[in-house]
Amino acid sequence: MLTYLAKRLGMMIPLLIGITFISFLIMHLAPGSPTDLATDLNPKMSEIAKERLTKLYGLDKPLPVQYWNWLKRLTVLDFGRSFAPDGLPVLNKIATRLPVTVTINVLSLMLVFILAVPIGVYSATHRGSAFDQATTVFVFVGFATPTFWLALLCMILFGVQLGWLPISGIKSLNHDQLSWLGQLLDYARHLTLPVILSAFTSLAGMSRYMRGNMLEVIRQDYITTARAKGLPERQVIYSHAMRNAMMPVITILGLSVPGLIGGSVIFESIFAIPGMGKLFYDSVMARDYPVVMGGLVIGAVLTLLGNLLADLGYALTDPRVRTS
Amino acid sequence: MSGGGQYQGLWGEFSGRMAKNRLALLGLVVVLGLVVVALLAPWLTPHPPNAINVDAILLGPSLTHPFGTDELGRDVFSRMIMGSRVSLEVGLVSAGLATLIGVILGALAGYYGGWVESGIMRFTDMMLCFPTFFLILAVIALLEPSIINIMAVIGLTSWMGVARLVRAEFLTLKEREYVLAARSLGAGDLRIIFRHILPNAMAPVLVAATLGVAGAILVESGLSFLGLGVQPPAASWGNILNQGKANIEIAWWLSLFPGLAILVTVLGYNLLGEGIRDALDPRLH
């Protein structure tokens, strides 16, 4: 097991270097420089002040030098300082924004998993039934609806018309005065819509995948054998077939991490959630190169971690993988 | 691979299965309908899609304006008809590009194996690690949100699934007898790849491409929400919907119709893709 882990970790290093290179390349493809935002069209802006800004940010150095310096610092987890006026270390900035995004995504992944498995299993065992067709349409509607539109409709219904749920943000203004239970409830109320909607949009992929796996597994020999042995159908499906069909789903969970992180840009904008997606978007628009590159790298690392966790989970349940 | 007879038999079987799948047929109808609308768009618009009328701002649906008017008094119905072209274009071109890249890289990796394979697959793994929307966003925002850029970037960031699929197919197909036979007859690599293996590996690729079209249309609408989609005055469903967002309570028509159009189209492509997958999968029958 340990050698497997070491091997997996070793494989991540060239991937990481590639990731940093692509991140750096993309940032420097584009015209425009980060000082433009600070020196925007204010009539009271002078040329001297502008040059001064460029020098201060070290943008006058050649690109390979900038990349090399950046890479060297990365090895000690130093992503540099944001170009934004606050000048905070990139890692700090991302660290304050990451927990919300990760929480929402983990919750929504869990929700997806809880819903997708039964839907997939039932659809597969009742292929072509009304339930199968109805859930097929339902999960695809979730996938096919533009997220921000659906979010806005839900905000109007549950936030304004019914007044059941808060519209935006992650906590109330009086959050700090609440008891710990109250605080938890307050978070729960704020996260309800974002988590449910985020899960709804990614339900299709997972449930269809589960359904497909299940269909395949049901046709395997050992299931036929199990049936032939006279085991009750319920037990065949739920203990034998389902467990085997679920295992690849774990891998898919890992693979869906980048999609979720990317999608958080839209969720966080519409629900005013101060997370990683919003930070990334703001940084892109402000040409805050250190934060954008940090965001890309950390987003990719999260995916790598997700994949690693999924693989480990897989290896733990399936001994064959460990030796291969 | 020799005769057309086998093909026709397969095709007959395939179309027979498709015909039995009502949802897939529905998807096919939607997809074909959209193509017809997009092709005939200039003849279907009752009003010039970009004609402004500041005396007719945000009018509700009526006989003259079946889908109402927008913030500048333009006819939403006409703009949506024209917008169908943009949506279709974005969907087809970016999915096409992704498929092309995926097929080439996947075929090379699967056929040659060795360092070619490990190089290509490492690169694929790396690209799979990036939060795709982050990449798209960064490139679109930093370059320029023109329709060409949008299509190119979506295509360049969504080929990885296809590459993996094609490689997997190649790994099994290249050991098949007919391939070995072709090789022993002295057929070149390119000929074997393109004439013998690829046609047999295209089924899952077709499914992935269909789903890719749906994905690309959604990405454009997401970019529109951030103001980075197809830029005015050109109409896309995404940017009409984004305009509708700001007026959702007073002008429901401005968000409902484009929202539904996106929903139905994406749903259509998905159902069609699923249907093809089911019909092509012999194990399920």
Add this chain to the structure above:
Amino acid sequence: MHRFWLITALLALVLAPSAALAADYGGTIVVGTIGDATSMIPMITSDSASHEMSDLVYNGLLKYDKNLNLVGALAQSWTVSPDGLTITFKIRQGVRWQDGKPYTAHDAVFNWRFMVDPKTPTPYSGDYLKVKKAWAPDDYTFVVQYSEPFAPGLASWTLVQMPRHLLEGKDVRSSPLNKHPLGTGPYKFVRWDTGARVVLKYNPDYWEGRPYLDQVTYRVIPDMATMFLELKAGGLDEMGLTALQYRRQTNNEHFKKHFKKYNYLSSNYVYLGYNLKDPRFADRRVRQALSYAIDKKEIIKGVLLGLGQICTGPLKPGTYWYNPKVARFDYNPAKAKALLAAADWKDSDGDGVLDKNGRPFEFTILTNQGNAYRANTGVIIQQRLAQIGVRVKLRTVEWAAFINEFVNKGRFEALILGWTMPPDPDLFDVWHSSKAKPGQLNFTYYKNPELDQLLVAARRTFDRAQRKAYLDKAQEIIAQDQPYTFLYVPDALPIVAARFQGIEPAPAGISYNFIRWWVPKALQIPALTR
């Protein structure tokens, strides 16, 4: 940026006696903002959110009153020497920083040094670099000396004052003040949840008297539609409305009962600027023709829903400096065609597009992406110009690339952009020919020697009447030359919950007397649930 001076001017001098008698202390206000602040040291930021939030914490030496006149703030009074070279500020006594340290003239000297220090990453150093020398002869006198009379210099001292004892000798970019400001202003900083909210609490020892409202919370809501829903659901007390929200979405009973809308001319204008290096636009007749062909009333009706005014020049209508008697270019397509014909632009091949020497008249208008008002303005202009035979393409470009690649390098034919109109009417940076260089603000390369002289003269006199005379003439020349087609000045459209009292709209807007806003005891909701 346009709210910068507005908020700087937010402290009302005059305590209206009636209001003071009835007003209750206490209550909170929640203000919606589309962007988060980037730093609480406003001189190193250029976004309006940072300025708006931090300006409640700090004061400047001077400020603008409700009628946009300069009055004393941390400086009680000031005198300008007869030769216009020296300004002497008398610093107010007894003012303390929020940590108890006294505010003195030495703080003011430090602030000048801070602004001209090459290590300070500020875009606002221009005006302070004109100061030859600044010193404090005693704790309550601050003197600045210029090498030549510099009228805009006075207004530059509205800049907020930072605490010397916390900043001197420290690296500004890593200073805790970025995250936790400490000033002399009416509100103390409490907390900043990045990307979500900034909370301020009243300063009981404020030198102008304790502000009425106990707490101010800024909530960051990046989407306008979400922000509006939040307002409707009671989660916000104040936000700026869009024209559509003002006209169409806030006229129902709910809003009439719970909110009050305000509507006054904002301090920025939007224009269509031409690249005068382009031979077509170098011809004044062509620019005038295009101005005649664009229906500004239509734009105001279509884009602003009537909530704005036609712009005729670079200074704000209704203010002291504004000259209304300049050439106007009301919509007149016939005149436009005649002027173009006089400049040899005729449709000789009958394709509906004017041409000259075989080249059709077509050009691209650039604007920055993400501003729906400007994009829609472009669409309307496109339609009108098509009617006189000029073909226009529109292109929106993301802000940073727009400035760097197109504006600064002069790589554009025409563009739609906006300028702020600060209360001090210095036109030099945008209109003087010496600023017609890459990276400078006169990017349309407009040069007029007569105008140059007037702008320099206007800068050198502290005599208001004299300065106005120069600027009046300057406005006439600019209007006649039409280097821009001046389009419109939009209205500012704030909406505030009805329970807030003491709001008195004035030329400076509504925020100038924010510390005198109050809520009757009975309506002071303990804490909002949302």
